[in-house]
Amino acid sequence: MSTIIDQNLVARHNGQLQANLHADYDALAGVLSRRGVDIETLTVHAQQFAVALPSWGAGTGGTRFARFPGKGEPRNVFEKLDDCAVIHQLTRATPGISLHFPWDRTDDPKALREQAESHGLYFDAVNSNTFQDQQGQEHSYKYGSLTAQSAATRAQAVQHNIDCIELGRALGSKALTVWIGDGANFPGQHNLRGSLERYLDSMRSIYAALPDDWQVFIEHKLFEPAFYATTIADWGTSFACAQQLGPKAKCLVDLGHHAPNTNIEMIVARLAQFGKLGGFHFNDSKYGDDDLDSGSINPFQLFLVFNELADAAQREGASFKTANMLDQSHNVTDPIESLMSSAVEVQRAYVQAALVDRAALRGHQEANDVLQAAQTLKQAFRTDVSPILAMARQRSGGAIDPVGAYRAAGYREQAAVARPARAGASSSGIV
Numbered sequence: 001m002s003t004i005i006d007q008n009l010v011a012r013h014n015g016q017l018q019a020n021l022h023a024d025y026d027a028l029a030g031v032l033s034r035r036g037v038d039i040e041t042l043t044v045h046a047q048q049f050a051v052a053l054p055s056w057g058a059g060t061g062g063t064r065f066a067r068f069p070g071k072g073e074p075r076n077v078f079e080k081l082d083d084c085a086v087i088h089q090l091t092r093a094t095p096g097i098s099l100h101f102p103w104d105r106t107d108d109p110k111a112l113r114e115q116a117e118s119h120g121l122y123f124d125a126v127n128s129n130t131f132q133d134q135q136g137q138e139h140s141y142k143y144g145s146l147t148a149q150s151a152a153t154r155a156q157a158v159q160h161n162i163d164c165i166e167l168g169r170a171l172g173s174k175a176l177t178v179w180i181g182d183g184a185n186f187p188g189q190h191n192l193r194g195s196l197e198r199y200l201d202s203m204r205s206i207y208a209a210l211p212d213d214w215q216v217f218i219e220h221k222l223f224e225p226a227f228y229a230t231t232i233a234d235w236g237t238s239f240a241c242a243q244q245l246g247p248k249a250k251c252l253v254d255l256g257h258h259a260p261n262t263n264i265e266m267i268v269a270r271l272a273q274f275g276k277l278g279g280f281h282f283n284d285s286k287y288g289d290d291d292l293d294s295g296s297i298n299p300f301q302l303f304l305v306f307n308e309l310a311d312a313a314q315r316e317g318a319s320f321k322t323a324n325m326l327d328q329s330h331n332v333t334d335p336i337e338s339l340m341s342s343a344v345e346v347q348r349a350y351v352q353a354a355l356v357d358r359a360a361l362r363g364h365q366e367a368n369d370v371l372q373a374a375q376t377l378k379q380a381f382r383t384d385v386s387p388i389l390a391m392a393r394q395r396s397g398g399a400i401d402p403v404g405a406y407r408a409a410g411y412r413e414q415a416a417v418a419r420p421a422r423a424g425a426s427s428s429g430i431v
């Protein structure tokens with residue numbers, strides 16, 4: 001596997017942190033051992049974790065008000081791939097990349113796939129985009145895409161999704177994620193039921209184009225850009241549509257796409273129970289679809305989501321799988337640093353969830369010992385598993401301190417020289 005940052009530099013950086021890591025790891029091993037937990041099992045578990053990177057997260061996203069680009073931002077999908085390779089090299093937790101078309105469209109998918117494979121990367125779900133108009137496009141999506149009143153507009157949106165499947169096939173992807181901004185800004189703007197009927201009709205055509213080993217993920221979002229009634233606004237609508245479409249259709253949960261205080265872990269449990277949990281877009285939010293770094297606002301919620309995933313995995317065994325992806329927009333940080341930090345935070349929740357004593361939890365639940373049940377979860381959440389994560393990274397060839405190693409390597413400074421900014425070259429956004 002070829003690496004972008006010199007592995008000797010990573011090894012030297014790790015060397016400086018080695019002694020402290022071993023001391024912390026040994027101390028944690030002792031704590032866990034008193035609880036009957038083997039730290040080595042958890043470290044192997046951590047090494048198996050993977051979350052895919054959003055190609056669009058490699059650049060500065062901006063808000064509805066402004067975008068303040070950073071230095072050395074990737075200007076095309078090949079440069080995005082390089083940044084993703086750096087993130088994976090240092091974290092060893094992000095081997096997948098989720099592309100967004102047409103932002104990441106390439107006429108040479110073979111070259112893109114070869115570049116990815118040379119860095120040990122693969123392509124996770126591909127995302128279609130019918131929430132904005134592209135240059136030269138015949139029909140506008142101003143009044144909707146898959147739900148548009150105009151049959152020609154709907155057909156164009158369906159064809160774009162089919163094109164995404166074709167390009168995804170060439171890249172080795174196995175899933176298409178569909179998020180639409182369709183909806184209404186005014187009561188009466190459209191017929192609420194008619195809009196969903198047109199959506200289902202369009203999705204049936206997309207579903208029919210899926211290869212046998214593919215899935216389609218329906219991503220719901222409460223509001224924005226439609227501020228009165230979004231067609232696919234909630235998990236109930238998403239679930240109903242996935243049921244209507246068939247076994248290859250599943251629901252995708254973006255953590256930021258719910259009303260404040262929504263019990264997202266319960267949505268996860270429901271979708272898992274009924275076999276319709278397809279995957280995630282991880283991020284965090286305070287007010288709405290803020291697309292903040294994962295775990296930066298509400299790490300307990302992230303832990304509780306993974307607690308449900310651990311429960312589902314225990315019930316269903318190896319057949320239980322979800323497509324896990326990050327989906328963030330970085331406005332004030334270096335996107336590479338944010339994505340590395342987020343990958344580690346999601347991995348942290350994954351390991352903490354594995355620490356939950358499920359037999360004890362079940363016992364407390366059955367005995368109605370509410371306090372001890374809550375404490376069982378809290379004990380796992382309160383455990384600082386950082387030494388396990390760092391050890392897992394190091395053993396897999398990554399960095400004990402990914403952000404520290406990244407800064408020491410001077411990657412951003414080199415990218416700033418190699419990638420002079422071009423007007424309009426960035427393709428990042430909030431999705």
Ligand SMILES: [Mn+2]
Nearest residue numbers: 254281327431
């Ligand atoms: Mn998303």
